[in-house]
Amino acid sequence: MKEVIVEVIGVDPPCKRCQATYKSVEEAVSTLKEKDIDVKIFKLNVQSKDTIAKYGVLVSPALAINNVVRIMGRVPDRKEIERLILATVK
Amino acid sequence: MAEKTRYVRSIIMLIFIFFTIGYLIYSRIMAYSLAPTMKPADFHGLPLWQIPIAYLIDYFSHGWICLLFAFVAAGLVYEFVPKEAITKYMSGSKVTGYGLAIGMAPFLTVCSCTMVPLFAGVLYTGAGIGPAITFLLMAPAANILSILLTGEMISWELAGVRIIVSVVVALAAGIVISKTPWGKAIEKEHQVNSSSSISKIEIVKPPLDERLWSALKFGGYIAKQILPFFLLGLIIVSYVEAFLPEDIVGSYLTGISGILLASVIGGPLYTPTLVEIVLGKGMYELGMSKGALLSWLMGQPYDVANALAVSKIARWKVVLTYMFIAWAGSVIFGLTYGILSGSL
Numbered sequence: 122m123k124e125v126i127v128e129v130i131g132v133d134p135p136c137k138r139c140q141a142t143y144k145s146v147e148e149a150v151s152t153l154k155e156k157d158i159d160v161k162i163f164k165l166n167v168q169s170k171d172t173i174a175k176y177g178v179l180v181s182p183a184l185a186i187n188n189v190v191r192i193m194g195r196v197p198d199r200k201e202i203e204r205l206i207l208a209t210v211k
Numbered sequence: 212m213a214e215k216t217r218y219v220r221s222i223i224m225l226i227f228i229f230f231t232i233g234y235l236i237y238s239r240i241m242a243y244s245l246a247p248t249m250k251p252a253d254f255h256g257l258p259l260w261q262i263p264i265a266y267l268i269d270y271f272s273h274g275w276i277c278l279l280f281a282f283v284a285a286g287l288v289y290e291f292v293p294k295e296a297i298t299k300y301m302s303g304s305k306v307t308g309y310g311l312a313i314g315m316a317p318f319l320t321v322c323s324c325t326m327v328p329l330f331a332g333v334l335y336t337g338a339g340i341g342p343a344i345t346f347l348l349m350a351p352a353a354n355i356l357s358i359l360l361t362g363e364m365i366s367w368e369l370a371g372v373r374i375i376v377s378v379v380v381a382l383a384a385g386i387v388i389s390k391t392p393w394g395k396a397i398e399k400e401h402q403v404n405s406s407s408s409i410s411k412i413e414i415v416k417p418p419l420d421e422r423l424w425s426a427l428k429f430g431g432y433i434a435k436q437i438l439p440f441f442l443l444g445l446i447i448v449s450y451v452e453a454f455l456p457e458d459i460v461g462s463y464l465t466g467i468s469g470i471l472l473a474s475v476i477g478g479p480l481y482t483p484t485l486v487e488i489v490l491g492k493g494m495y496e497l498g499m500s501k502g503a504l505l506s507w508l509m510g511q512p513y514d515v516a517n518a519l520a521v522s523k524i525a526r527w528k529v530v531l532t533y534m535f536i537a538w539a540g541s542v543i544f545g546l547t548y549g550i551l552s553g554s555l
Contacts, residue, residue: 132327132328137432138432167328167332168327168328168331168332168524170335170401173331173332173335173336174335175411176298176411176412177298177299177301177332177336177412178297178298178301178329178332178333178335178336179298179332180294180297180319180329181328185411188411189411189412189413190298190411190412190413190414191413191414191415192414192415193294193295193298193412193414194289194294194319195290195425195429196425196428201417201421205415
């Protein structure tokens with residue numbers, strides 16, 4: 122079982138596009154489970170000082186996989202997230 | 212096979228984009244009016260319920276290409292502008308900070324939900340309160356959608372003036388606030404030491420067809436957010452044009468008092484949705500002076516909803532300072548433009 126940490130970085134209260142991103146990640150997770158990859162999803166607030174100390178200024182929604190920001194300012198679909206996670210664990 | 216579908220999809224979307232651009236250029240060359248052509252007098256004699264319908268039909272028969280182009284362009288620009296530049300360079304020197312704020316804000320802020328978070332981000336990373344305020348004011352005043360619509364509906368001269376004045380006002384507000392004691396206090400309070408974050412960012416670039424699709428989808432998303440308000444605005448404007456007597460507009464919205472009045476009603480009237488352009492055009496048609504029209508359009512940055520969100524981060528003193536500077540800027544430049552264009 123491989124573990125991957127996915128952080129969905131958005132505004133709080135969540136905007137529509139951040140929610141859409143979160144939903145895509147959730148959808149990807151169920152497929153990845155079958156491939157023996159355990160994904161832990163975290164929600165980060167783009168405005169919080171912790172997030173900014175970690176990643177700098179981001180355009181929301183953003184997505185980080187294993188502490189690397191891969192997507193910024195757009196909503197990825199389920200398949201793209203799956204591809205990115207698979208490429209990371211390989 | 213997958214490659215081939217990607218190729219075809221890209222081509223189809225590119226054709227659509229070029230059609231939109233091409234048709235807009237064609238309509239410009241043919242000097243075909245994209246703005247509503249009905250004059251206030253045309254509304255007299257129509258029954259009440261027919262006024263907005265006549266106005267909407269008139270508007271959309273001319274304006275659909277302009278709106279379509281504006282939303283497509285906004286989506287494309289937002290998708291292809293290098294957003295990671297902000298992360299990379301914003302924490303650098305003050306000069307780069309101001310430069311980026313002015314250069315990037317117009318392209319990134321077609322979606323209002325990104326603005327306040329970016330303001331906070333810029334403030335926290337060390338670029339400081341000056342560039343953050345510049346960014347905040349530049350965004351609603353001169354974003355790509357409002358400039359395109361100002362140009363198409365009112366005039367490109369006014370759109371150009373709007374850009375220049377926005378830059379000057381946003382810069383002035385940023386620099387002044389960064390010198391005030393309360394501005395400095397906020398800056399100190401919020402500074403975080405961002406570790407070398409650059410290494411942690413590796414943005415993936417999806418293939419062209421996916422990028423185009425997400426650009427068009429984003430354009431559609433903005434349209435869905437804005438159009439309901441825009442339609443409501445058009446309906447209101449149709450009644451304003453039909454019933455607001457020209458002599459009232461002529462006597463109150465011209466001259467120095469007209470500029471003062473326009474600058475004051477432009478702000479609290481929360482119209483982030485391009486309605487201010489349609490409403491401005493309506494009143495201009497009824498006799499509002501050019502100077503007052505500029506003041507009216509410049510009133511946007513200090514709308515109340517934004518000020519509330521910003522005050523949570525930067526406190527009221529900073530908010531009041533930038534609101535005052537933005538207001539003063541709209542009055543000063545309204546007067547200057549009014550005098551220079553001979554329409555005060």
